Amino acid sequence: EPEVTQTPSHQVTQMGQEVILRCVPISNHLYFYWYRQILGQKVEFLVSFYNNEISEKSEIFDDQFSVERPDGSNFTLKIRSTKLEDSAMYFCASSGTSNEQFFGPGTRLTVL
């Protein structure tokens, strides 16, 4: 069964460093998303992406964040200058015509 994959599973970085989180959505899906979940808190929407552009973003998704679909399979989230409060589990998701959003296993980001 097709699934969303994410790499790395765990990323440790120093405050102020740039990180790139990678995702491979399900191949025939057209809608892509990033969410995050701070430990013990709700899953929060960051950004949605369709037709090679951002379709919606949350207040969390400020100028430090960017997304890219560099080729036909990958979807990346970049955080330019990480802060301590960016520590969270980051989930990529994708959906197709059925509207069901399928999530990847997540990348745990730890900012020291």
Added chain:
Amino acid sequence: SQQGEEDPQALSIQEGENATMNCSYKTSINNLQWYRQNSGRGLVHLILIRSNEREKHSGRLRVTLDTSKKSSSLLITASRAADTASYFCARGANFGNEKLTFGTGTRLTIIP
């Protein structure tokens, strides 16, 4: 708040019993999706129910939706130890392939 809110926050039952979790929301929906999350792991998609549907089944899972009361319920029948997890409802608004707004979740523990 426009978020889905689950009730109860925590539920412990004996293996073999049925578990019912409820979700309420405040604004209109296109669909409502239920997810399972094992501790520290990814979100597993369980069922999507659309605003014009009242009930859906998948194996031991039954989801109902009452749009007049802005509520949904997830029933797991004949529970198993492996069902121990957190369960979330997530509201999809408007056109379907937009952001999901997650609730706080119900922590379900199945006692063997």
